[in-house]
Amino acid sequence: MAGVWKRWIRNDRQQELFVIADRIAAEARKHISYTDREASFSYETLKVIKDEKYPAMSLPKSEGGEGLSLYEFLLMQEKIAEGDGAVALSIGWHMGIMMELSQEQLWDEESYDRLVKEVVSEQKVVNRAATEPATGSPTRGGIPETKAVRREDQYILNGRKSFTSMAEHLDYYIVSAYVEDKDAVGWFLIDRHQPGLSVDKTWDTLGMRGTASDDLVMEDVELQETDLVELKSGGKPSAKGWLLHIPACYLGIAVAARNDAIAFAKEFQPNSLDTPISEVAHIQDKIGEIEWKLLQAHSFLYSAARKWDEEPEQRDQMGAELAAVKLAVTNTANEVVDLAMRIAGGRGLSKTYAFEKYYRDVRAGLHNPPMDDAVVSMLAKQAIKGDD
Numbered sequence: 001m002a003g004v005w006k007r008w009i010r011n012d013r014q015q016e017l018f019v020i021a022d023r024i025a026a027e028a029r030k031h032i033s034y035t036d037r038e039a040s041f042s043y044e045t046l047k048v049i050k051d052e053k054y055p056a057m058s059l060p061k062s063e064g065g066e067g068l069s070l071y072e073f074l075l076m077q078e079k080i081a082e083g084d085g086a087v088a089l090s091i092g093w094h095m096g097i098m099m100e101l102s103q104e105q106l107w108d109e110e111s112y113d114r115l116v117k118e119v120v121s122e123q124k125v126v127n128r129a130a131t132e133p134a135t136g137s138p139t140r141g142g143i144p145e146t147k148a149v150r151r152e153d154q155y156i157l158n159g160r161k162s163f164t165s166m167a168e169h170l171d172y173y174i175v176s177a178y179v180e181d182k183d184a185v186g187w188f189l190i191d192r193h194q195p196g197l198s199v200d201k202t203w204d205t206l207g208m209r210g211t212a213s214d215d216l217v218m219e220d221v222e223l224q225e226t227d228l229v230e231l232k233s234g235g236k237p238s239a240k241g242w243l244l245h246i247p248a249c250y251l252g253i254a255v256a257a258r259n260d261a262i263a264f265a266k267e268f269q270p271n272s273l274d275t276p277i278s279e280v281a282h283i284q285d286k287i288g289e290i291e292w293k294l295l296q297a298h299s300f301l302y303s304a305a306r307k308w309d310e311e312p313e314q315r316d317q318m319g320a321e322l323a324a325v326k327l328a329v330t331n332t333a334n335e336v337v338d339l340a341m342r343i344a345g346g347r348g349l350s351k352t353y354a355f356e357k358y359y360r361d362v363r364a365g366l367h368n369p370p371m372d373d374a375v376v377s378m379l380a381k382q383a384i385k386g387d388d
Contacts, residue, residue: 004258005079007298008075008302013072014071017066021076021079022083023052024045024048024054025079025080025081025083025087027044027045028083029083030044030045032210032354035209035210037209039201039203040210041086041090041166041168041210041211041212042087043169046125046166049087053123054076054095054123055098055125056120057095058096058098064120065098068099070244070308070309073099074245074302075302077252078255080252081248081249081252082253084210085252085256086208086209086210086211087210088245089208089211089246090165091166092248093165093166095242097174098116098126101115110226111189111229115172124171125166126170126172126173127166127174129164129173129176129216130144130161130176131161133162144159144176145178146160146175146178147159147178148178148188148223148228149180150180150181153225154223155179155223155224156221157177157188157190157222158219158220158221160200161175162215163213164213164214165212166211167199167212168199168212168214171191171192172191173189173197174230175187187232188229190227194222195222198216198217198219199217200214207360207361207363208361208364237319238315239316239319244301244304244325247365248329249365250330253333253361254294254297254333254334254336255294256354257340257355257358257359260344261290261339261344261355265278265287268347294332294336296328300325300328300329301329304321320382323370323374323375324379326368327370327376330362330365330366331372334363337358337359341359
């Protein structure tokens with residue numbers, strides 16, 4: 001565990017979890033060329049994820065999981081992202097959602113137990129489908145255009161969701177909709193085989209192509225009352241530590257770029273030099289800059305995770321801090337990948353190397369919630385109010 005990882009693995013359990021994540025990363029890496037080209041998610045990678053029983057790990061041990069701490073979750077996610085950021089981001093949504101549901105008790109016991117049983121026994125995978133073309137990110141507060149209309153003892157659901165990561169591979173969707181008879185936004189748990197559900201292959205993006213975040217389309221989907229598992233509350237949103245899987249993912253991409261850049265610098269020797277370019281001063285300057293940027297980013301990410309784990313009484317006050325971590329780490333990851341590209345030079349643009357994929361993928365972090373402008377505004381208002 002030399003180099004970047006050594007200082008962040010703190011005990012034998014984390015070492016064991018890290019090895020599991022490394023196996024998933026190794027499988028994901030095998031399929032990068034295909035999944036990136038075809039904008040698809042690998043069935044083979046998902047099989048390894050399930051074989052390793054990763055989907056259940058963020059659940060408490062009492063429910064059949066591994067009881068991952070936030071620190072452990074981020075450590076695994078970052079390592080998976082070193083293999084392929086698209087895989088890490090995709091499965092990270094499932095892992096975080098299960099962590100959120102178990103900790104915040106958002107659903108009634110029967111609905112929660114039904115899902116947990118299948119996640120533990122069959123390693124089923126779920127994701128929320130919330131974003132819509134017209135409303136944009138749900139974090140901006142838009143009301144879903146997807147509607148659930150009451151018809152006797154059923155709900156009829158119609159709408160379209162975009163950015164549904166792993167859309168074709170999910171076992172369940174947790175779909176947000178405006179519930180007319182309740183005049184509220186609600187969430188429905190929907191089996192992938194439910195009639196009226198389909199996936200529209202719309203995902204054609206610059207980066208994170210392997211998330212296969214296609215559109216989920218609902219046409220007269222008939223649901224039972226019990227499928228309405230959650231209603232949006234009007235209270236203050238709770239801090240969500242699990243969302244740090246987002247910066248952890250992009251930091252993993254940056255670490256992969258760092259590793260490849262150092263390997264390239266040690267191996268590449270143009271005929272104008274007597275040594276590899278790793279001995280050139282301005283290349284060493286860039287490598288040194290990468291190292292201190294990664295050290296800062298890791299320190300910020302994992303210190304926040306340790307605070308979340310070790311001081312649960314502070315969680316309600318950590319919203320701004322968690323948002324700041326996301327802003328700082330994702331922007332730093334972009335800077336690190338840019339430096340790696342500069343070390344590789346023009347060769348970094350070639351698909352012979354992974355640099356151009358890191359460069360494309362890491363940009364997506366700037367568009368995952370919370371957005372930079374929202375974080376800066378939050379921090380400014382907090383400072384003006386005089387909050388600690």
